[in-house]
Amino acid sequence: MLAEFDLIRRYFTPGDTARAESRGMTLGIGDDATLLAPRAGLELAVSVDTSVVDVHFPGDAPARAVGHRAxxxxxxxxxxxxxxxxxxxMALTLDAPRLADERAADAWLGGYARGFLDGCARWETALAGGDVTSGRLAVSVTVMGEVPTGQALRRSGAQLGDIVAVTGALGGGAGGLALWQRGERDLDHPLLRRYLLPEPALDAGVALRGLASSAMDxxxxxxxxxxxxxxxxxxxAVLDIDALPLADGLSAALGADEARRAALSGGDDYxxxxTLAPTNVARARAxxxxxxxxLTAIGRCVAPGEGQDAAEILETATGGRRGWQHFAPPAPASAEPRR
Structure with missing residues (x-):
């Protein structure tokens, strides 16, 4: 089996150093740290996300999908x-069974690297460094992006009377997981793709600068x-359950009630x-x-304390009662939202 640094050189070191330098990476993979050149007029957005086998993705998922999804x-x-x-x-922790056989390890790492590096190229996010170690299979990815100073979307800007809206369709991630658990393995299935090969909404986020009062994925x-x-x-907030945009094929795969449940609480939709001022909705749609x-309007922002909790909304959505449903009152100020 390859040693750590040989593994990094073979699978994760890009050969185009000129392109890396043109993106502002003055020293890339291979040293103790990366050197970056910041650009004027832009703020840095930095986030980290960890995916753990059998928690965030199935242990038998294709290696390419694991890399793409992470x-x-x-x-x-x-x-x-x-x-x-x-x-x-990217910090990759590899489990021993995946490394035991050299041929199998090469096949898995090759597929994983293709999925990850194809995503880097697609989303213009250059791999600048990381770590490889042994243990339970997991991937921790730190991303750094740029946004014009003062234009970043935040969670904290929603106002009374704002419209609540979502991009795309909902429930596909949960629907894909359900199909995988039933034995479906065709990655061309639209629900399975939504779960294992999600597409971050980068263009949508950029388009909503200056229009959305708050946002999150x-x-x-x-x-x-x-x-x-x-x-x-x-x-x-109050929600219109009937307005939820469901992923194609979701109701057929799960049934109407479970499809609404997946859209409301399934997760992994990305x-x-x-939220938007009513006067900005048409501009945002365009x-x-x-x-x-x-862009689909699914509700509106109202004053604190005017509503039901999330469990009641789920019961309403899957129990036959329809129409506008109140969302839960605000949590205590000490509550720490999860990233």
């Missing part, structure tokens, strides 16, 4: 801030993530959840349409 879910945090990707760092589920915006902004992304 980077995509981290880059999604940049999309939520309206940032463009620039650099990433939907990773933990719509209700949980709306709770983060509600807590940060000091507002409540769409953007935003900007997103140019990026090939749909």
């Amino acid at each position: 980077l995509a879910v981290a880059v999604s945090d940049l999309a939520a801030m309206g940032a463009r990707g620039r650099f990433c760092w 939907i990773s933990d589920g719509l209700l949980a993530d709306l709770g983060h915006i509600r807590c940060a902004s000091g507002v409540d 769409e953007l959840l935003v 900007a997103l349409e140019a990026a090939g992304v749909a």
